[in-house]
Amino acid sequence: MTLKHRIPVEPLEEERLANIERRIVLGAAERLAAPDRAPRRLFGFAGAALAAAAAMVVGWHLRGEPTQVAALPPAETAQTFAIHTSSEHSTVELDGASIATDPASALEVTRSAERVVVHMTRGRIELAVAHREGRAIVVDAGDTEIEDVGTKFSVEYDGASKVDVRVTEGEVKVTRGGKHDLVAAGFAWSSTDGAIVAIVEVPASPTPAAANPGAPTVATAPTVTLHDRAAAVPPPPAAVAIARPRVARADPPPPAPAPVHTVEHAQVQADPYLELKQAVRRQPIELDPKVDGPGDAAAEVAKLKPIAYAPQKYGEEASRALYEIAVLLHKPLHQDVEALRTLDFYRSRFGSRGKELAAALWLRVRITCSHAIDDECREAAYSYQRAVPTGSAADVAIRITNAQ
Amino acid sequence: MATAYVEDVLLVDRCLTGEPAATRELFRKHRARVHACLFRVLGGNRDMDDLLQEAFLQVFQSLRGWRAEASLATWIDRVAVRCAYRYLTQRGRRIATDPLTDEEVIAGGEGGGAHRQLARDGVKRLYAALDELAPAARLAFTLHEIDGRSLAEVAELVGSSVTATKLRVWRARKRIEQVAAEDPVLSEFLAKEAA
Numbered sequence: 001m002t003l004k005h006r007i008p009v010e011p012l013e014e015e016r017l018a019n020i021e022r023r024i025v026l027g028a029a030e031r032l033a034a035p036d037r038a039p040r041r042l043f044g045f046a047g048a049a050l051a052a053a054a055a056m057v058v059g060w061h062l063r064g065e066p067t068q069v070a071a072l073p074p075a076e077t078a079q080t081f082a083i084h085t086s087s088e089h090s091t092v093e094l095d096g097a098s099i100a101t102d103p104a105s106a107l108e109v110t111r112s113a114e115r116v117v118v119h120m121t122r123g124r125i126e127l128a129v130a131h132r133e134g135r136a137i138v139v140d141a142g143d144t145e146i147e148d149v150g151t152k153f154s155v156e157y158d159g160a161s162k163v164d165v166r167v168t169e170g171e172v173k174v175t176r177g178g179k180h181d182l183v184a185a186g187f188a189w190s191s192t193d194g195a196i197v198a199i200v201e202v203p204a205s206p207t208p209a210a211a212n213p214g215a216p217t218v219a220t221a222p223t224v225t226l227h228d229r230a231a232a233v234p235p236p237p238a239a240v241a242i243a244r245p246r247v248a249r250a251d252p253p254p255p256a257p258a259p260v261h262t263v264e265h266a267q268v269q270a271d272p273y274l275e276l277k278q279a280v281r282r283q284p285i286e287l288d289p290k291v292d293g294p295g296d297a298a299a300e301v302a303k304l305k306p307i308a309y310a311p312q313k314y315g316e317e318a319s320r321a322l323y324e325i326a327v328l329l330h331k332p333l334h335q336d337v338e339a340l341r342t343l344d345f346y347r348s349r350f351g352s353r354g355k356e357l358a359a360a361l362w363l364r365v366r367i368t369c370s371h372a373i374d375d376e377c378r379e380a381a382y383s384y385q386r387a388v389p390t391g392s393a394a395d396v397a398i399r400i401t402n403a404q
Numbered sequence: 405m406a407t408a409y410v411e412d413v414l415l416v417d418r419c420l421t422g423e424p425a426a427t428r429e430l431f432r433k434h435r436a437r438v439h440a441c442l443f444r445v446l447g448g449n450r451d452m453d454d455l456l457q458e459a460f461l462q463v464f465q466s467l468r469g470w471r472a473e474a475s476l477a478t479w480i481d482r483v484a485v486r487c488a489y490r491y492l493t494q495r496g497r498r499i500a501t502d503p504l505t506d507e508e509v510i511a512g513g514e515g516g517g518a519h520r521q522l523a524r525d526g527v528k529r530l531y532a533a534l535d536e537l538a539p540a541a542r543l544a545f546t547l548h549e550i551d552g553r554s555l556a557e558v559a560e561l562v563g564s565s566v567t568a569t570k571l572r573v574w575r576a577r578k579r580i581e582q583v584a585a586e587d588p589v590l591s592e593f594l595a596k597e598a599a
Binding site for chain 2: 301310
């Protein structure tokens with residue numbers, strides 16, 4: 001039995017094809033931006049919807065009545081919005097992130113499929129960012145860059161040189177003058193001294209709203225003082241009190257004003273692995289191709305791809321190109337999922353023959369362990385320490401492997 | 405081959421930057437083959453437009469995952485086959501097929517009205533028999549016997565071993581022959597094919 005070429009194919013009319021093509025071009029940008037996790041998509045949507053609903057309810061209670069809430073449509077191409085607030089608070093919702101601005105703040109938001117860049121001119125903003133694979137939020141305040149992939153934090157910028165960053169959930173990376181600092185939940189960073197300090201809560205003083213209950217409600221920032229981190233963090237990680245800093249609410253406070261005199265209790269949500277994560281970050285990336293920003297990195301990746309994925313005859317050149325793609329995806333482009341896939345491909349294609357094997361193994365440690373010291377991270381660290389038993393990176397890998 | 409390979413890599417890169425012209429180019433380059441493949445697997449189908457669209461949207465969604473280990477065409481075909489498989493499993497085995505028009509049947513051969521009628525009825529009954537097969541068996545059979553792909557190629561497309569694919573094709577063929585034994589129209593249609 002052979003039916004080949006005997007079943008005629010009904011051709012599609014040009015008009016139908018044109019319609020399909022139009023819909024594909026429209027849908028492709030969206031699909032390209034979406035992670036390729038189709039089977040879990042429904043759960044993801046349901047989770048995101050629940051999280052968004054919960055965040056909205058909590059946000060509503062905590063922030064009082066924002067005078068302006070704008071929800072922006074999803075980005076298909078890079079778009080820029082300017083936000084200037086005079087005397088009012090405002091909240092902008094976009095792509096799963098909520099940006100609440102204080103009065104007298106000025107900022108510009110540029111978003112594309114993979115990044116949202118908030119360029120602050122002055123003022124104070126609070127961000128609640130839902131983690132989304134392959135999408136990063138970067139706040140650019142003067143010469144300081146704060147990068148986040150899923151957390152809650154605030155940035156205050158005086159418009160000249162002073163930048164304060166306070167993290168209430170998750171972790172952010174602060175970059176200034178070529179120096180990177182990871183700031184974990186419960187800690188703050190200030191450009192004044194570049195130090196990371198623990199956030200310690202102090203009873204809030206009465207707000208103008210409390211003095212005059214009939215006045216319009218305005219959300220206020222948490223009242224905090226900064227303490228040296230070494231003094232604030234209890235020595236054994238297991239004994240760290242897990243509690244989030246309270247946000248001062250707009251509800252009328254008790255009639256008697258609470259005196260602001262001493263620190264009553266330090267509420268520190270310390271990451272017991274912070275030092276370890278910083279040690280990972282401090283290790284240099286080997287064979288790091290130097291590029292100027294994400295644009296150059298993307299162009300470099302495009303240039304390297306034909307070499308990296310070319311037939312085996314390219315040998316060493318291909319293995320080097322593949323490793324460099326992984327580095328570029330990780331560092332300037334912040335596409336860690338893609339970087340890990342590239343490293344998987346490197347391992348399957350070149351294995352122990354690849355000259356960059358040790359560097360590739362370390363890159364995997366760096367990527368997996370910068371998010372969490374979990375089983376995946378420990379596995380990567382163990383693979384590295386087996387391949388490279390000595391050296392400073394190996395020491396870090398051994399510490400990770402032994403971390404409980 | 406190498407030039408086509410590099411062209412594919414570059415085209416994919418352009419698509420990944422979100423360039424609409426590249427999206428169009430990729431679609432135009434592969435649409436006829438993907439459509440033919442879907443058509444031969446599923447038969448004339450009222451959902452064909454949606455299926456073709458969904459197959460390409462899946463392609464774009466997964467495009468970052470193309471590692472250039474297989475040719476772009478093979479990889480796209482694999483995505484399309486998965487799309488067809490999903491359709492078969494979600495919609496049940498019975499598919500609302502459109503009867504072929506005279507013009508389409510003429511493409512299948514020479515002869516007068518009787519021949520055209522036989523071809524039309526034969527195709528209709530063949531796809532009715534295929535509706536009774538399990539989705540995996542139908543895919544293997546149609547890709548090999550109707551789309552004319554080698555067993556190795558079919559195995560790669562459906563993500564199975566060559567042995568398992570061969571077995572599925574053999575079982576599907578047996579089943580079609582059983583149906584044909586009780587259906588003179590289908591039997592005559594298949595006999596003409598064999599002749």
